[in-house]
Amino acid sequence: MHSKGIEMRTPHDLSLIRPITRDTDGVMTALYEGRTLSDEQSALTDHLCGLDSYPEAHASEHARDAKLGIDNGLVEFVSTTWAEAKAAGFEPARVAIGPAPDEQGFFLISSMILPEVIKQAKADWGEDEWSAGIIIARVQCSIDVGAHGVSVSGYPLYGGPDADARVEKVLRWLDAAVRARL
Numbered sequence: 001m002h003s004k005g006i007e008m009r010t011p012h013d014l015s016l017i018r019p020i021t022r023d024t025d026g027v028m029t030a031l032y033e034g035r036t037l038s039d040e041q042s043a044l045t046d047h048l049c050g051l052d053s054y055p056e057a058h059a060s061e062h063a064r065d066a067k068l069g070i071d072n073g074l075v076e077f078v079s080t081t082w083a084e085a086k087a088a089g090f091e092p093a094r095v096a097i098g099p100a101p102d103e104q105g106f107f108l109i110s111s112m113i114l115p116e117v118i119k120q121a122k123a124d125w126g127e128d129e130w131s132a133g134i135i136i137a138r139v140q141c142s143i144d145v146g147a148h149g150v151s152v153s154g155y156p157l158y159g160g161p162d163a164d165a166r167v168e169k170v171l172r173w174l175d176a177a178v179r180a181r182l
Contacts, residue, residue: 014057014109015064016085017098019075054135055085056096057113059105067098071138071158093120096135100166101173103137110136110177117143118181139170143178150178 030037056077058064070076085095093116099106114134121132121143129146141154152175156163 014082014095014112015059015061016055016057016080016082016095017064017067017077018053018055018080018085019071019077020053053088054094054096055080055082055090056098056135056138057109058098059108063099063103063105071160075158091120092116097137100137101169114177115181118178121145134174136170136174137166139167141170141174143174145178145182150175150182152178 027037056067058067064079068077068079092113095113095116097106097109097113099109101110117132117134118130121130125131131145132143134141134143135157136154138157139154140157141152144151152171154167154171154174156167160166
Protein backbone atom coordinates (compact mmCIF):
# COMPACT_ATOMS: atom_id res chain seq x y z
CA MET A 1 0.00 0.00 0.00
CA HIS A 2 1.52 3.28 -1.05
CA SER A 3 0.55 6.92 -0.78
CA LYS A 4 2.94 9.45 -2.27
CA GLY A 5 5.84 7.01 -1.88
CA ILE A 6 5.08 6.25 1.78
CA GLU A 7 4.31 2.66 2.67
CA MET A 8 1.75 2.39 5.45
CA ARG A 9 1.51 -0.81 7.44
CA THR A 10 0.41 0.09 10.95
CA PRO A 11 -1.91 2.55 12.69
CA HIS A 12 1.21 4.48 13.78
CA ASP A 13 1.56 5.58 10.15
CA LEU A 14 -1.88 7.23 10.07
CA SER A 15 -2.68 10.88 10.61
CA LEU A 16 -5.51 10.90 13.17
CA ILE A 17 -8.09 13.35 14.45
CA ARG A 18 -10.88 12.97 17.01
CA PRO A 19 -14.13 14.81 17.75
CA ILE A 20 -14.79 16.88 20.82
CA THR A 21 -18.16 18.47 21.54
CA ARG A 22 -18.65 22.22 21.52
CA ASP A 23 -21.10 24.20 23.59
CA THR A 24 -21.30 27.12 21.18
CA ASP A 25 -24.83 28.11 22.11
CA GLY A 26 -24.39 28.21 25.88
CA VAL A 27 -26.52 25.09 26.32
CA MET A 28 -24.96 24.07 29.60
CA THR A 29 -25.42 27.56 31.05
CA ALA A 30 -29.05 27.64 29.89
CA LEU A 31 -29.70 24.24 31.45
CA TYR A 32 -28.02 25.29 34.69
CA GLU A 33 -30.12 28.47 34.82
CA GLY A 34 -33.32 26.56 34.00
CA ARG A 35 -33.99 28.50 30.78
CA THR A 36 -36.03 27.01 27.93
CA LEU A 37 -33.80 25.75 25.12
CA SER A 38 -34.25 26.71 21.49
CA ASP A 39 -34.73 23.90 18.95
CA GLU A 40 -31.07 24.25 17.95
CA GLN A 41 -29.93 24.12 21.58
CA SER A 42 -32.12 21.10 22.24
CA ALA A 43 -30.62 19.29 19.23
CA LEU A 44 -27.14 20.19 20.44
CA THR A 45 -27.97 18.83 23.91
CA ASP A 46 -29.12 15.56 22.38
CA HIS A 47 -25.92 15.43 20.37
CA LEU A 48 -23.66 16.28 23.32
CA CYS A 49 -25.21 13.51 25.40
CA GLY A 50 -24.74 10.85 22.75
CA LEU A 51 -21.41 11.63 21.08
CA ASP A 52 -18.85 8.87 21.24
CA SER A 53 -15.27 9.84 20.71
CA TYR A 54 -13.30 7.94 18.10
CA PRO A 55 -10.08 8.34 16.15
CA GLU A 56 -10.56 9.20 12.47
CA ALA A 57 -7.77 8.13 10.11
CA HIS A 58 -6.35 10.07 7.18
CA ALA A 59 -3.51 9.08 4.86
CA SER A 60 -1.43 12.23 5.33
CA GLU A 61 -1.00 15.21 7.62
CA HIS A 62 -2.28 17.44 4.80
CA ALA A 63 -5.49 15.39 4.46
CA ARG A 64 -5.90 15.32 8.25
CA ASP A 65 -5.38 19.06 8.56
CA ALA A 66 -8.05 19.70 5.91
CA LYS A 67 -10.60 17.93 8.16
CA LEU A 68 -9.66 19.72 11.39
CA GLY A 69 -12.06 22.26 12.85
CA ILE A 70 -15.79 22.62 13.36
CA ASP A 71 -18.23 20.21 11.70
CA ASN A 72 -21.82 21.47 11.45
CA GLY A 73 -21.33 23.77 14.45
CA LEU A 74 -21.61 20.89 16.91
CA VAL A 75 -18.27 19.14 16.97
CA GLU A 76 -14.68 20.22 16.67
CA PHE A 77 -12.13 17.80 15.26
CA VAL A 78 -8.66 18.04 16.80
CA SER A 79 -5.40 16.30 16.01
CA THR A 80 -4.48 13.17 17.97
CA THR A 81 -1.97 10.34 17.76
CA TRP A 82 -2.16 6.56 17.64
CA ALA A 83 -0.51 6.45 21.08
CA GLU A 84 -3.38 8.56 22.51
CA ALA A 85 -6.02 6.47 20.71
CA LYS A 86 -4.45 3.20 21.89
CA ALA A 87 -4.22 4.52 25.47
CA ALA A 88 -7.96 5.31 25.28
CA GLY A 89 -8.63 1.66 24.39
CA PHE A 90 -9.03 1.90 20.63
CA GLU A 91 -7.94 -0.95 18.39
CA PRO A 92 -7.60 -0.67 14.59
CA ALA A 93 -11.11 -2.16 14.16
CA ARG A 94 -12.56 0.90 15.94
CA VAL A 95 -10.79 3.56 13.91
CA ALA A 96 -12.99 5.60 11.57
CA ILE A 97 -12.12 5.91 7.90
CA GLY A 98 -11.86 9.68 7.44
CA PRO A 99 -12.01 10.21 3.67
CA ALA A 100 -15.03 9.43 1.48
CA PRO A 101 -14.72 6.85 -1.32
CA ASP A 102 -14.00 9.58 -3.87
CA GLU A 103 -11.33 11.34 -1.78
CA GLN A 104 -7.57 10.91 -1.87
CA GLY A 105 -6.25 8.31 0.55
CA PHE A 106 -9.56 6.48 0.90
CA PHE A 107 -8.45 3.17 -0.56
CA LEU A 108 -5.25 3.18 1.48
CA ILE A 109 -7.12 3.81 4.74
CA SER A 110 -10.06 1.51 3.97
CA SER A 111 -7.73 -1.36 3.01
CA MET A 112 -6.20 -1.10 6.49
CA ILE A 113 -9.37 -0.59 8.55
CA LEU A 114 -12.18 -2.61 6.92
CA PRO A 115 -10.36 -5.98 7.12
CA GLU A 116 -9.76 -5.33 10.84
CA VAL A 117 -13.46 -4.55 11.36
CA ILE A 118 -14.51 -7.75 9.57
CA LYS A 119 -11.91 -9.85 11.39
CA GLN A 120 -13.06 -8.53 14.79
CA ALA A 121 -16.75 -9.04 13.94
CA LYS A 122 -16.11 -12.65 12.88
CA ALA A 123 -14.13 -13.28 16.07
CA ASP A 124 -16.97 -11.83 18.16
CA TRP A 125 -19.93 -13.36 16.30
CA GLY A 126 -18.75 -16.24 14.07
CA GLU A 127 -17.67 -16.77 10.48
CA ASP A 128 -21.09 -17.10 8.85
CA GLU A 129 -23.22 -14.59 10.77
CA TRP A 130 -21.89 -11.35 12.13
CA SER A 131 -22.59 -7.66 12.63
CA ALA A 132 -20.23 -4.74 12.77
CA GLY A 133 -20.18 -0.98 12.94
CA ILE A 134 -17.80 1.35 11.15
CA ILE A 135 -17.62 5.09 10.57
CA ILE A 136 -16.70 6.16 7.04
CA ALA A 137 -16.54 9.83 6.01
CA ARG A 138 -18.50 10.70 9.16
CA VAL A 139 -21.29 8.29 8.25
CA GLN A 140 -22.14 5.74 10.97
CA CYS A 141 -22.51 2.42 9.14
CA SER A 142 -23.84 -0.96 10.20
CA ILE A 143 -22.98 -4.22 8.47
CA ASP A 144 -25.06 -7.37 8.95
CA VAL A 145 -24.01 -10.67 7.35
CA GLY A 146 -25.97 -13.89 7.67
CA ALA A 147 -28.35 -16.30 5.97
CA HIS A 148 -30.14 -13.29 4.44
CA GLY A 149 -26.92 -12.15 2.75
CA VAL A 150 -25.27 -8.78 3.28
CA SER A 151 -27.12 -5.75 4.55
CA VAL A 152 -25.57 -2.31 5.11
CA SER A 153 -27.20 0.81 6.49
CA GLY A 154 -26.03 4.16 7.75
CA TYR A 155 -26.74 7.73 8.71
CA PRO A 156 -24.68 10.94 8.78
CA LEU A 157 -23.20 11.77 12.16
CA TYR A 158 -23.29 15.54 11.70
CA GLY A 159 -25.57 16.30 8.76
CA GLY A 160 -24.53 18.96 6.29
CA PRO A 161 -25.70 19.85 2.79
CA ASP A 162 -24.09 16.78 1.20
CA ALA A 163 -25.24 14.30 3.86
CA ASP A 164 -27.66 12.24 1.76
CA ALA A 165 -25.28 11.95 -1.19
CA ARG A 166 -22.39 11.08 1.14
CA VAL A 167 -24.41 8.34 2.86
CA GLU A 168 -25.44 6.86 -0.50
CA LYS A 169 -21.85 6.90 -1.80
CA VAL A 170 -20.43 5.35 1.37
CA LEU A 171 -23.07 2.61 1.58
CA ARG A 172 -22.69 1.71 -2.10
CA TRP A 173 -18.93 1.29 -1.59
CA LEU A 174 -19.32 -0.56 1.72
CA ASP A 175 -21.82 -3.07 0.30
CA ALA A 176 -19.49 -3.93 -2.61
CA ALA A 177 -16.40 -4.05 -0.37
CA VAL A 178 -17.98 -6.41 2.17
CA ARG A 179 -19.34 -8.69 -0.56
CA ALA A 180 -15.86 -8.84 -2.14
CA ARG A 181 -14.37 -9.99 1.18
CA LEU A 182 -16.83 -12.85 1.82
